[in-house]
Amino acid sequence: MKRLEGKVAAVTGGSHGIGAAAVRRMAEEEASVAILDCLDDEGESLARNLVSKGLDVAYWHCDVSREQQVKEALDGVADHFGSLNVLVNNAGIAGPNKPTHELTEEEWDSVQNVNVKGVFFCTKHAIPHMKKAGEGSIINLSSIYGLISAPDVPPYHASKGAVRLMTKTDAMLYAPDRIRANSIHPGFIWTPMVEGHLKSTGEDLEEAKRATAALHPLGHMGEPDDIAWGIVYLASDESRFMTGSELVIDGGYTAH
Numbered sequence: 135m136k137r138l139e140g141k142v143a144a145v146t147g148g149s150h151g152i153g154a155a156a157v158r159r160m161a162e163e164e165a166s167v168a169i170l171d172c173l174d175d176e177g178e179s180l181a182r183n184l185v186s187k188g189l190d191v192a193y194w195h196c197d198v199s200r201e202q203q204v205k206e207a208l209d210g211v212a213d214h215f216g217s218l219n220v221l222v223n224n225a226g227i228a229g230p231n232k233p234t235h236e237l238t239e240e241e242w243d244s245v246q247n248v249n250v251k252g253v254f255f256c257t258k259h260a261i262p263h264m265k266k267a268g269e270g271s272i273i274n275l276s277s278i279y280g281l282i283s284a285p286d287v288p289p290y291h292a293s294k295g296a297v298r299l300m301t302k303t304d305a306m307l308y309a310p311d312r313i314r315a316n317s318i319h320p321g322f323i324w325t326p327m328v329e330g331h332l333k334s335t336g337e338d339l340e341e342a343k344r345a346t347a348a349l350h351p352l353g354h355m356g357e358p359d360d361i362a363w364g365i366v367y368l369a370s371d372e373s374r375f376m377t378g379s380e381l382v383i384d385g386g387y388t389a390h
Contacts, residue, residue: 137370138165142215142267144208146170146198146256147225149177151325152275155358156222156365161189163366165220168211170196190215198225198252205259218263220369223253223274223297228327229289231334242289249293253300257315261308270313273368274301275361278321278384287331298380305378314377316368321384322346323356351386 143160147153148169161167161184171177174195181193192214196207212218229245230237253274264270279287280294298317305315322328332342347354364383367373382388 135162136164137366137372138163138220141165141220141369142168142211142217143220143222143369144168144170144211144218144256144260145222145224146196146252148222149173149180149193151327152320152323152358152361153222153224154180155362156224157191158184159359159362159366160220160369161191163370165369166190166215167192168207168215169193170198170207170211171225172197198223198256199247201255201259204252204255208256208259208263212263217267218260219267219270221256221260221264221270221272222365222369223256223272225252226275226293226327227290228287228331228334231287231331234288237288245289245293246296249290250296250300253297257300257304261311261313264308264313265311268312270308270311271369271373272301272304272313272315273365274298274315274317276301276317276319276380278319278382278387280317281319281380281382281388302378309377314368314373316373316376316379316381318361318364318368319380319382319384319388320361321350321356321387323358323361325358328355349387350384351389354385356383356385 148157149171169177177193181191184191194207226249230241276297277294279291280298301315301317
């Protein structure tokens with residue numbers, strides 16, 4: 135299919151998990167896609183694999199917590215592909231699983247630097263390219279924990295709540311420029327980040343997986359493709375009347 139023909143997308147944290155699934159599905163739908171990540175071996179390997187299949191994909195090293203790296207990467211993407219009209223702010227970390235009173239300032243800041251400041255930097259430096267293109271779609275990966283909370287990982291929950299409202303602000307600010315902004319709120323998706331989080335609980339991993347799956351009315355965790363198809367939809371003109379909205383893909387988690 136050609137749902138994204140003519141689109142140029144940048145995906146942060148694009149080398150693995152949800153990011154890699156989004157890169158693959160967007161490229162299959164005829165978008166030109168830039169992988170932005172700090173994991174150079176994984177990112178370059180994914181790009182080579184997809185290029186070998188005839189897809190238009192390239193890799194840029196980018197630490198989203200460093201503004202100059204973000205600017206250089208996004209300028210490079212626009213130069214390489216000729217424009218930039220889709221940004222997927224997917225890069226994120228879980229951070230330490232400690233109660234609030236045990237967290238250090240450094241632990242708190244490390245999560246906000248990636249999950250919040252990274253979204254700010256990428257949006258800031260994508261907007262000029264989208265204005266030049268005459269349109270844009272910003273897709274911010276929040277979480278079910280941008281809508282509700284739980285008694286764990288306070289820095290992560292705070293960051294995802296921030297991303298949700300940043301999305302709404304930018305949706306209103308840039309609507310006159312035909313730039314849309316929407317957030318996606320995944321439930322537990324089986325990715326390296328979720329695996330790391332479950333291991334941090336100290337429980338047996340298989341037992342933790344079963345317990346986490348049971349939190350979803352559908353009875354299982356999601357797969358990266360479950361979110362990637364939502365990203366494709368928000369990147370496409372199919373969602374042209376959608377901005378400032380939350381796309382919840384959570385197996386029913388927040389329906390409790």
